[in-house]
Amino acid sequence: MLRSSRVLIATASILLGLVFMFPLWRIELQAPQYPEGLGLLIKVSDITGVKPHDLQNINGLNHYIGMKTIEPDSIPELRFMPVFVAVMIAAGLLVAATGNRVLLYLWVGVFLIGSVAGLVDFWLWSYDYGHNLDPTAAIKVPGMTYQPPLIGSKQLLNFVATSWPALGGLAAMVSVGIGSLVAIGEWRRARKGAEATG
């Protein structure tokens, strides 16, 4: 591996550390009754409100449409994710230290699979919350489901739900992006080297 590749992988690993400091995703809810909005922050090991009691208030409102209560303690991904990220940081630093290409491919592969799995899981989670509604709910609108978009805005009854990656999520994307580019570069260089010697 080139020295510059190793520096980039080290940087990507350290960048991934931002995931522990900033939320991954941010879902904003706007309604006439909530001029200041309500919001959820999806963090690596927790889900919280943007303001102190937002989560409780969103849960309170969601009970009208029969949505399940969001209870961070009962979501297993929130226990698994921080371990995965920590392992990825450590492994990335190991790749940078050893300069081992095989390790690099492996690291990027796991990182990519983990990221895609995370997004799919997030989508499935929000699908479940948005579709799996209590049939005894007070407010039932035929055909209406309440899954917020992964990215972008959507009208859900009186609320406009807007969902965007937050700083932690962006850091993870940049990190996996750097990793992938470096891996491609190294792979090409290795192939050229093989052609030259072969």
Place this chain on the structure above:
Amino acid sequence: MIRTTKFAMGLAAGVVTLLVAGCGGGTPIGGNGDAASAVYVAPGEYDEFYFFTSGGFSGQLGVYGLPSGRLLKQVPIFSQWAENGWGYSEETKAMLETSYGFVPWGDSHHPELSQTDGVIDGRWLFINENNTPRIARIDLTTFETVEIIEIPNSAGNHASPFVTQNTEYTVAATRFSVPTPQADVPIDSYKENFSGMLSFVKVADNGRMNIAFQILVPGYNYDLSHSGKGPSHGWSFFTSYNSEQANTLLEVNASQNDKDYIAAVNWMRAEECVANGQGERWASNYVHNYFDDRHIAVSDMENGTTVITPATCSDMVYYLPTPKSPHGVDVDPSGLLIAAGGKLAAVIPVHSFTKMIQAIENEDFIGEVEGIPILRYESIIAGEVKNPGLGPLHTEFDGKGYAYTSAFISSEIVKWSLETFEVVDRIDAYYSIGHLSIPGGDTREPWGKWVIALNKTTKDRYLPTGPELAHSAQLIDISGDKMRLLLDFPTVGEPHYAQGLPASLIKDKQVRIYPLDENDHPLATKTEAEARVEREGRNVHVYMTTIRTHFVPDNIEGVQVGDSVFFHVTNLEQDWDVPHGFAITGANTSELLLMPGETRTIVWLPTRIGVYPFYCTDFCSALHQEMQGYVRVSPRGSSVPISFNTP
């Protein structure tokens, strides 16, 4: 002939109308063309100032926005307020306790905002109760009365609660002299047995009040007060009338002397005398009520105050002779001029603080009353404002060199110069103006944009509402040379006095919810799982929660006729502007309004068997109408056990 005249007049009127319309954009002659835009606050916009008006005989406080004159809130203080359970709920009843027992009504007079360095600081608002002498303190982050202290040895707490420049003290002086301490004596022994009392109530850093000392003074009527500021800091001034010491038909008998007095009190000197042990300990009983750390009102029965007299503490009180039954006494922003409203006088006398100090040093006295030297009027007067209108009462200042005095009888505000003591402008008030108010107008730094007239009668100013008509406030622009009437708005009760402050001082400090995890109420129910009903003898305690949109429990059985049912209701909401209410059929108390995170208790005495609904009274959500429950009431001695449901 007649017809032609009529036609001609009609034509003339048409021409006038056209002319007026042509030149004034449709505004009436002599009107204020842009008055509407000067007071217009667009929907969704905020007013620039908060304006606090005393409720007078309502016992409460009105909160308005300026310049719009929109009513924002009424704060319950001295009178029970069934609307939210103030004085009915178990947690607030103690606030209305006095040494006379529970008093359900009061007469609030003068809102006074706390000050630091002579400038309004937005921490608290104090207000006095005249009838059963008390002072209340309102927290300006919750707009809630958090403390009420009774003033012993006083009758008619009118000259109150004016603060010193760092809110070291709020004062209280007796309007009605009485036998002090109280005694069973003939009323016509007034001259021998009746006294006045000036009380200094210390305000701690956290706002808590306590009576530091009381000054026993001659038996006159002490009417109003203001404290010195800047160079005159350390002094307080109280007007007095009835120096004739009449005890009957005061309207004649108390109006005979050419001059009554302003009492100038050197409170720093009084502090020295008290520290030197020159005070006497009196067995005065009074009640002190306040919210404890758990947001529950408690009453402390206090006894004992320190009383000092001018005779035993020299150099403490001086009398400034002042014409004809003075009412207001107002100190200008420099702290050097003291204007008096001699309500029956032909001039407004303005005393000079500097001259007063000189006269004291020179012992320029014309007599003495009970150890109080009387200064020579001519030696202390800075100027007299001639032609000030009839019945001058109160003066406020704009911070730009002018004073504004209300004249009750001629129903007007007169503007005069603090330099020349000449009247420079006047404007009518509709009608019978009492106090007037400029935001910060009695402090070192007034916000001199408007003066607000506080009127006692309105007669034909609004749509009539039977025999009792609204009192009113009038917003008058004072930014230019000429005063300009902008707006009339009716007020709650009688606005004796009012004070205002810029919204920016307190707007962002408003409490939105009470955090549930900081709720230390011993009877709080913090989760629905803990909701329950317990019988203790003939008392039934219901530990109930509210959240959109249900009560827990909402079905209660086992209550019997003759029980006392205590509903301890906790609002589990932690969302701004989501109170819930609680009301039950036939309650002889009131409803409850519960702010988010708050616990309050109301007692219900079921007198008949049956099943009675209770419900939420504050429209809280789309399913508010579903927020209800039932209590089953069985006969006395019934075998129906206590039961209730939880989720």
